Amino acid sequence: MTKKQDPKSWQLATKLVRGGTRRSNFGETSEAIFMNSGFCYDSAETAESRFNGSAPGFVYSRYSNPTLAMLEDRLALMEGAERCCVLASGMAAVFASMMCQLKAGDHVVASRVIFGSCYYIITQVLPRFGIEYTLVDGTDLDAWKKAFRKNTAVVFVETPANPTLSLVDIAAVAKLCKKARACLILDNVFSTPLLQHPLKLGADLVVYSTTKHIDGQGRSLGGAVLGKQKFIDEILLPFHRHTGPAMSPFNAWITLKGLETLPLRVERQCSNAHAIAEMLEKHPKIARVYYPGLKSHPEYALAKKQMSHGGPMIAFEVKGGKKAAFRFMNGLNTIDISNNLGDAKSLITHPASSTHANIEAKERVKLGITDSLVRLSVGIEDIADLTGDIKQALAQK
Numbered sequence: 001m002t003k004k005q006d007p008k009s010w011q012l013a014t015k016l017v018r019g020g021t022r023r024s025n026f027g028e029t030s031e032a033i034f035m036n037s038g039f040c041y042d043s044a045e046t047a048e049s050r051f052n053g054s055a056p057g058f059v060y061s062r063y064s065n066p067t068l069a070m071l072e073d074r075l076a077l078m079e080g081a082e083r084c085c086v087l088a089s090g091m092a093a094v095f096a097s098m099m100c101q102l103k104a105g106d107h108v109v110a111s112r113v114i115f116g117s118c119y120y121i122i123t124q125v126l127p128r129f130g131i132e133y134t135l136v137d138g139t140d141l142d143a144w145k146k147a148f149r150k151n152t153a154v155v156f157v158e159t160p161a162n163p164t165l166s167l168v169d170i171a172a173v174a175k176l177c178k179k180a181r182a183c184l185i186l187d188n189v190f191s192t193p194l195l196q197h198p199l200k201l202g203a204d205l206v207v208y209s210t211t212k213h214i215d216g217q218g219r220s221l222g223g224a225v226l227g228k229q230k231f232i233d234e235i236l237l238p239f240h241r242h243t244g245p246a247m248s249p250f251n252a253w254i255t256l257k258g259l260e261t262l263p264l265r266v267e268r269q270c271s272n273a274h275a276i277a278e279m280l281e282k283h284p285k286i287a288r289v290y291y292p293g294l295k296s297h298p299e300y301a302l303a304k305k306q307m308s309h310g311g312p313m314i315a316f317e318v319k320g321g322k323k324a325a326f327r328f329m330n331g332l333n334t335i336d337i338s339n340n341l342g343d344a345k346s347l348i349t350h351p352a353s354s355t356h357a358n359i360e361a362k363e364r365v366k367l368g369i370t371d372s373l374v375r376l377s378v379g380i381e382d383i384a385d386l387t388g389d390i391k392q393a394l395a396q397k
């Protein structure tokens with residue numbers, strides 16, 4: 001069993017190693033993987049009381065499971081949220097957080113620069129169910145104000161945004177949402193759970209792809225929604241339980257182990273990223289660097305206000321367009337070309353031809369996703385190896 005100390009009194013690093021741990025009667029050190037779909041009851045009466053909720057306990061792993069419950073409790077402790085629900089992937093979390101509460105006739109507002117699949121849900125899936133949307137320039141507070149309508153039910157924000165790392169003022173948008181009684185959903189993947197605390201800034205729900213920094217080692221897909229107990233229990237869980245995007249207990253176990261080392265990895269990723277951003281900014285072959293930790297970032301003041309560090313992600317433009325960007329990426333010897341992010345390994349991608357290729361070219365350029373732009377997810381390798389690799393790749397003709 002867990003020790004007697006109140007887990008909420010622990011500092012973050014301790015919460016991430018010990019929070020939520022439930023030991024079985026064998027007293028195992030590490031969290032156990034409960035790789036079962038169903039549960040048995042010692043009597044028909046026990047089954048009845050579990051189903052009607054009068055007795056605690058698990059009934060089916062699509063609903064919950066001891067390994068999933070450990071992860072949910074640990075993530076809730078980490079975020080300072082009343083409750084967490086884990087799901088099969090980040091997109092399952094984003095989709096469920098919206099669909100569990102939206103109905104035909106509702107209106108959704110979202111920032112224009114968001115993760116490609118989130119963009120697809122809002123612009124392609126929701127309209128099929130009679131749900132309208134408005135996309136706004138996330139950095140323009142006036143545009144946010146003007147976008148609200150009487151029927152605005154959900155506001156979806158990603159900050160820093162993928163891939164341009166532009167920022168949205170969470171507290172300001174949260175204020176507008178409160179006034180309009182709209183639910184503010186904050187996709188907090190790019191800041192990692194450690195650098196930005198959306199619930200404290202007024203967001204109603206935080207969503208994560210645990211696939212990214214939380215697992216952080218490229219092993220498993222997963223997602224999480226965090227918020228108030230009443231919302232999760234009464235609105236999200238019924239939707240989740242009956243539609244089925246359950247996380248595998250094995251992935252939950254991997255994710256639990258990922259959380260243990262999250263602060264160590266993110267700290268290294270952030271210090272590596274800052275050093276690389278500074279190096280790139282001075283490099284003659286780089287046209288522009290987007291990094292929230294640099295004074296040159298358009299929303300540097302806001303980054304200072306709502307983030308505790310510039311973060312582990314960098315975007316930059318290589319002089320010479322797509323050809324030069326591709327030459328640079330192909331010239332890297334250590335850093336891998338991959339659209340994944342948040343990994344211990346540094347990964348680079350060219351958004352215009354991959355993750356954001358589905359956006360029309362003109363619109364892409366308007367969003368800042370030019371053909372020269374590359375996005376670097378910084379890993380935990382030695383900084384000298386990373387800067388050395390980038391410099392030699394930029395030097396190639």
Ligand SMILES: *Cc1c(COP(=O)(O)O)cnc(C)c1O
Pocket residue numbers: 089090091092094115117118158162187189190208209210211212221222223
């Ligand atoms: C990766 C990602 C998602 C989706 O998560 P999956 O686990 O891949 O489904 C959503 N939002 C952002 C910002 C992401 O980076």
